[in-house]
Amino acid sequence: MKEIEIKDKQKYLDENYIFEDIPEVSDRKRCLHCGEIIVVGNYKVYANEQGDEYIYCPNAPECDGTIIDWMDV
Numbered sequence: 125m126k127e128i129e130i131k132d133k134q135k136y137l138d139e140n141y142i143f144e145d146i147p148e149v150s151d152r153k154r155c156l157h158c159g160e161i162i163v164v165g166n167y168k169v170y171a172n173e174q175g176d177e178y179i180y181c182p183n184a185p186e187c188d189g190t191i192i193d194w195m196d197v
């Protein structure tokens with residue numbers, strides 16, 4: 125997995141968030157994998173060998189939670 129640097133984090137979220145109700149980068153969520161409350165805008169993006177990009181928990185790579193693991197607080 126290779127980390128991708130995202131310059132405009134809100135724009136990236138708007139274009140790549142897979143659910144409705146796109147969060148703001150200032151929103152807080154609880155990551156179910158590491159249990160921490162995270163600030164959405166601190167997310168990280170990793171690409172797999174096929175080049176598919178995934179939005180990960182800010183605590184990646186220690187935490188393997190992705191946006192589907194984030195719950196409203």
Ligand SMILES: [Zn+2]
Pocket residue numbers: 155156157158159160181182183184187188189
């Ligand atoms: Zn996490």
